[in-house]
Amino acid sequence: MRIGELARLTGVSTRLLRYYEEQGLLRPARTAAGYREYGEEDTVRVWQIRSLLGAGLTTRVIAELLPCASGPVPVLEACPDLLATLRGELSDLDTRIEELSRSRRALSRYLATAHAPVADHAAGRAA
Structure with missing residues (x-):
């Protein structure tokens, strides 16, 4: 074909x-x-x-x-090296997940500590 x-x-x-x-x-x-x-x-x-x-x-x-x-x-x-290859890929994935989790926690903290929502700023300018 x-x-x-x-x-x-x-x-x-x-x-x-x-x-x-x-x-x-x-x-x-x-x-x-x-x-x-x-x-x-x-x-x-x-x-x-x-x-x-x-x-x-x-x-x-x-x-x-x-x-x-x-x-x-x-x-x-x-096959030869199959398990080592898959274990290495899984380990790399676990590392990336940990890094993303750390980034997510940091962004959540920034969001939680942000002072004024954007809508409040817009309302203040209109007044």
């Missing part, structure tokens, strides 16, 4: 499919005329990519994990 058909089947734009190819996530065959030619397995591969992206993984990490994936909602087999 051509790229337009893959885009229609997966709901992913042709532009994004080309990006996945640039990142090494898809490897379509080429016709003699240079057109991309995708197989049925590429439909599953796109669904795997979308699912892994939804988990917050980067395309670099996804490229490492795809050889270990099977099924449209990927089941990951125990």
Whole structure:
């Protein structure tokens, strides 16, 4: 199938499919005329990519994990370094969550200690 058909089947734009190819996530065959030619397995591969992206993984990490994936909602087999990669990603995510939580607490404190609401300032100018 051509790229337009893959885009229609997966709901992913042709532009994004080309990006996945640039990142090494898809490897379509080429016709003699240079057109991309995708197989049925590429439909599953796109669904795997979308699912892994939804988990917050980067395309670099996804490229490492795809050889270990099977099924449209990927089941990951125990490949070398798979657990270390996933644990590292989870640790990074935990660190980002902690940083965001600290930022949220600080913003909440600023909001709680703000003196006059904007509406009061506007009313004072009108008087």
